[in-house]
Amino acid sequence: MQTQDVVVIGAGLAGLRCAAELAARGREVVVLEAADRVGGRQRTDRVDGFTLDRGFHVLNTAYPAVRSAVDVGALDVAAFPTAVRVRRTDGSMATLAHPLRHPQLLPATLAGGLVTPRDVVGLARWLGPIVLRPRTAVARPDRTIGEGWDAAGLTGALRTQVLSPFFSGVLADSSETTSDTYVRLLARSFLPAAAGLPRAGIAALPVALASRARAAGADIRLDRRVSRLRRRDGRWEVDALGETTLLARDVVVAVGAEAVEGLVDVPGPSTRGLQTWWFSAEETPASTLLTLDGSRGGPIVNALAISATIPEAAPHGRHLVQATCLWSPGQVASESDVRAQLVRLYGQDSASWRLLRRDDIPHALPALPPPMRRSSPARIGPGLHLAGDHRESPSIQGALQSGLRAARSVLGEPLPARSSTR
Numbered sequence: 001m002q003t004q005d006v007v008v009i010g011a012g013l014a015g016l017r018c019a020a021e022l023a024a025r026g027r028e029v030v031v032l033e034a035a036d037r038v039g040g041r042q043r044t045d046r047v048d049g050f051t052l053d054r055g056f057h058v059l060n061t062a063y064p065a066v067r068s069a070v071d072v073g074a075l076d077v078a079a080f081p082t083a084v085r086v087r088r089t090d091g092s093m094a095t096l097a098h099p100l101r102h103p104q105l106l107p108a109t110l111a112g113g114l115v116t117p118r119d120v121v122g123l124a125r126w127l128g129p130i131v132l133r134p135r136t137a138v139a140r141p142d143r144t145i146g147e148g149w150d151a152a153g154l155t156g157a158l159r160t161q162v163l164s165p166f167f168s169g170v171l172a173d174s175s176e177t178t179s180d181t182y183v184r185l186l187a188r189s190f191l192p193a194a195a196g197l198p199r200a201g202i203a204a205l206p207v208a209l210a211s212r213a214r215a216a217g218a219d220i221r222l223d224r225r226v227s228r229l230r231r232r233d234g235r236w237e238v239d240a241l242g243e244t245t246l247l248a249r250d251v252v253v254a255v256g257a258e259a260v261e262g263l264v265d266v267p268g269p270s271t272r273g274l275q276t277w278w279f280s281a282e283e284t285p286a287s288t289l290l291t292l293d294g295s296r297g298g299p300i301v302n303a304l305a306i307s308a309t310i311p312e313a314a315p316h317g318r319h320l321v322q323a324t325c326l327w328s329p330g331q332v333a334s335e336s337d338v339r340a341q342l343v344r345l346y347g348q349d350s351a352s353w354r355l356l357r358r359d360d361i362p363h364a365l366p367a368l369p370p371p372m373r374r375s376s377p378a379r380i381g382p383g384l385h386l387a388g389d390h391r392e393s394p395s396i397q398g399a400l401q402s403g404l405r406a407a408r409s410v411l412g413e414p415l416p417a418r419s420s421t422r
């Protein structure tokens, strides 16, 4: 039986990044993926002429790992406005916009009353050190994001009605218990670039990465769920559905956090869930901006008319709107609660929006409580390496960086440990 140089398990961003690197460095690589397509958590479907990602994703093109993994220009990314619309606790709507990118929204931002001088000082205290002296700021003892905001004196409406609801959606965590260091690094990564989406949907990223891996010689096999790994005579035996047993010198396990324990003897970290509701609207939605509910008047943490930025995501004359809630076992939002909140956020027109699909994603993101660890080592045994966002940080940057780290581990050129999202 032929022995492969490397078998990579999982064709999400981490597995694909790893395979592309190893194949480019001349290694024989087979990727075994359980699903019928590449991309893992990054999937895009066409439904009734709409482009629906599985859950609401955003691509930050400033992520260094994205820029080094694919040709960002070829992804055809449309940038969302760098502004949010917030439902305040008194029920009024306010706008908060990046003053340099949307100077025309400055009067609305000032009139919204969401930013007091005290909050500006608090924001500068919270974000300033990570922007100006990142190494020192990262080396400081970590705490929860809630404690970080308290310590910075960020206690007003900017925190409670904007930052907290915003990061709830990004981290799938409304408890303000995620690592403060990580969230500050994340916030810093958004300063140089606007976030957006490929016009063809988020799956354009893994598809581009898979093409790169295949072009370098990687053999990506779909519908191949790996059921067992065994070490014998200094090699790995890999059993997968639909495959005869494969032999490999090295194996990279690049599955999501929830699937780790089924394959290797490493505890999988806990995960957080998200739920996205996709609607078709006939009337233009009341706003094109990311809408947050600062009043926490229902399960939705953010909503966005995607087709306002990407018209081709909806058929002509229709609009595509997403509404995202947190998901946790036994606490799933009901359609009536979501619709009632949409009426408060977008007005009575939204009552007629047609539900296209609901995505429940129990293991959307690995939890990242303090202290933020340095990157976990990729090598976990002889010829055995572990990759995935749960080894770095719960993001595209983290997944790609962990895939690269695993490839370097296979090549015997380990990357120095450092904090991800940078």
Ligand SMILES: Cc1cc2nc3c(=O)[nH]c(=O)nc-3n(C[C@H](O)[C@H](O)[C@H](O)COP(=O)(O)OP(=O)(O)OC[C@H]3O[C@@H](n4cnc5c(N)ncnc54)[C@H](O)[C@@H]3O)c2cc1C
Pocket (backbone or CB within 6 Å): 009, 010, 011, 012, 013, 014, 015, 032, 033, 034, 035, 038, 039, 040, 041, 042, 054, 055, 056, 057, 058, 059, 060, 224, 225, 226, 227, 254, 255, 256, 257, 259, 274, 361, 363, 364, 365, 387, 388, 389, 390, 393, 394, 395, 396, 397, 398, 399
């Ligand atoms: C709804 C949602 C929104 C998000 N939004 C953002 C965002 O805006 N910005 C951002 O930076 N990040 C975002 N993320 C996070 C980002 O998508 C992930 O961090 C990243 O895609 C994880 O990639 P991965 O390769 O580590 O894992 P995965 O994508 O989970 O890939 C693991 C792969 O392993 C396969 N697999 C599992 N078990 C087996 C087995 N036994 N045999 C073979 N294959 C197996 C799976 O099918 C899967 O394809 C979001 C995630 C979700 C779910």
